[in-house]
Amino acid sequence: MHPSHHSRHHINLRLERWHRRCIYLGCFALLASGAGWLLARYFMRPVGQFGETIHPLEPWAMKLHGGAAMVMLFFVGSLMNAHIRRALKAGRNLATGWGMLLTLSLLTASGYGLYYLAGEADRPLWSATHWIVGLAMGLLIVLHVALGRRGSRHRSH
Numbered sequence: 001m002h003p004s005h006h007s008r009h010h011i012n013l014r015l016e017r018w019h020r021r022c023i024y025l026g027c028f029a030l031l032a033s034g035a036g037w038l039l040a041r042y043f044m045r046p047v048g049q050f051g052e053t054i055h056p057l058e059p060w061a062m063k064l065h066g067g068a069a070m071v072m073l074f075f076v077g078s079l080m081n082a083h084i085r086r087a088l089k090a091g092r093n094l095a096t097g098w099g100m101l102l103t104l105s106l107l108t109a110s111g112y113g114l115y116y117l118a119g120e121a122d123r124p125l126w127s128a129t130h131w132i133v134g135l136a137m138g139l140l141i142v143l144h145v146a147l148g149r150r151g152s153r154h155r156s157h
Contacts, residue, residue: 011090013083013148023075029068031138037061038131069111076104093151096144103137 015023040057047053087097110130118126 011086011092013087013090013092015079015083019075019078019082023072023079026068026072026075027138027141030065030072030134033061033065033068034131034134037065066115073108093144093148096140096147100137100140100144103133103140106133107137 014020037058040055040061044055044057045052046055084097084101087093107130110126110133114123114126114130
C-alpha cells in the first residue's frame with residue numbers, strides 16, 4: 001500500500017465530545033428557534049380587531065435564532081482546522097461536507113440579507129430562501145454525520 005494512502009486511513013476526523021455536543025446543541029437551537037418562528041409566523045398569528053397580529057413567540061424566536069447563529073459561526077470556524085482541513089486532505093465524506101459548506105454559506109448570506117438588505121417587497125423571497133435552506137441543512141447535518149460514522153466503521157474493520 002502506498003504510504004500516503006495508508007496514512008489517509010488513520011486521520012482521525014472525530015470531534016472531541018465537548019466540541020461535538022456544542023455543535024449539536026447549536027444546530028438544535030438554530031433548528032428549534034427557526035421552526036418555532038415559522039410555526040408562530042404562519043400558523044399561530046392571532047387575528048385581532050384590525051387583522052392578523054404578531055404572535056409573542058416570533059420576536060423571542062428571532063432573538064434566540066440570532067444568538068444561536070453567532071455561536072454557531074464561532075463553532076463552524078473552530079471546525080476549519082480540527083475537522084474540515086483534515087477531511088479534505090483525507091478525501092473523506094466530501095460530497096456532504098462540501099454540501100454543508102455551500103449550504104452554510106447560503107444560510108449566512110440569506111440571514112445577513114434578511115437582517116440588513118431585505119426590503120418589504122423582497123423580504124418574503126429572502127425569508128423563504130433562508131428557511132428552506134435551513135431545513136435542508138438540518139437534514140444534511142444528519143446525513144453527513146451518519147455517512148461519516150458509517151465510513152469510520154468500515155475503515156476500522
